[in-house]
Amino acid sequence: MDRDPQGRGKGRSSAVATQPRSGEGEEARQAKQKLEALFGGEAPAGGGDSRRPERGERVFSSPRRSSGRQPSSYRLSLERLRMAREPEEIRAATDQFLKQHQLPDEVDILFKVLQHPEERVLRDAMGQLSALLMQGRLNSTLALMELLREIEGRLQEEATRSYVNGLRSQIAAVTKK
Numbered sequence: 001m002d003r004d005p006q007g008r009g010k011g012r013s014s015a016v017a018t019q020p021r022s023g024e025g026e027e028a029r030q031a032k033q034k035l036e037a038l039f040g041g042e043a044p045a046g047g048g049d050s051r052r053p054e055r056g057e058r059v060f061s062s063p064r065r066s067s068g069r070q071p072s073s074y075r076l077s078l079e080r081l082r083m084a085r086e087p088e089e090i091r092a093a094t095d096q097f098l099k100q101h102q103l104p105d106e107v108d109i110l111f112k113v114l115q116h117p118e119e120r121v122l123r124d125a126m127g128q129l130s131a132l133l134m135q136g137r138l139n140s141t142l143a144l145m146e147l148l149r150e151i152e153g154r155l156q157e158e159a160t161r162s163y164v165n166g167l168r169s170q171i172a173a174v175t176k177k
Contacts, residue, residue, distance in 0.1 A: 074101055081109060090115050103128050107138055114147050119160040122151060126163045133170055141171045 071079075077100070081093040094116050097103075103113060103124055110132075113125040132138040148164050155161050 077101065078104060078109070081112065084112065087115055087117075091117060094121060098124075105132060105137070107132060107140065111143065111147060114151060117154075119155065119157045122155075123160055123163050126167050130167055130170055133167075133174060141175060145171060 077093070077097040081090075081097050084090040084093040090112055094113050098121065103110060105128055107129070110125045110129050114122060116122060116125075129138060129144065133141075138144070145168070148168060152161070152164055155164070
């Protein structure tokens with residue numbers, strides 16, 4: 001059989017491959033005992049079963065956890081906001097979402113956020129809707145006009161009224177084209 005000088009290559013037999021190098025047998029046995037003790041397997045204390053694991057056999061006694069991905073906090077918060085129906089649910093879901101994230105550029109979410117009682121949140125949502133309108137990604141201008149009429153009755157800050165008027169004029173400009 002042809003072998004290279006270091007013992008690698010085609011002629012290497014499986015018996016040669018499994019034998020430890022000189023001085024490594026005791027180290028390998030001790031390392032195995034430490035791993036078995038660490039992961040719940042009982043290492044033999046001299047007189048127990050000293051069987052070596054077969055090649056490919058697992059030494060660990062506990063199963064591995066799934067490596068599947070967990071949903072991100074963004075996705076969980078966004079889904080909670082999507083599912084909110086009542087004004088208090090919408091407020092709580094929006095507040096939780098805004099603690100860590102900016103409003104998404106999804107029209108249905110932004111329409112829902114327009115029910116929030118705080119005007120700073122309304123201004124953020126109207127700013128996002130304005131950007132979507134300029135990009136041509138907002139097709140339901142009639143629904144938006146209706147929401148703006150509803151919002152207008154409860155506004156107290158002049159800055160928010162300015163946003164409503166600006167959005168209305170933007171909608172008028174887009175619909176004339």
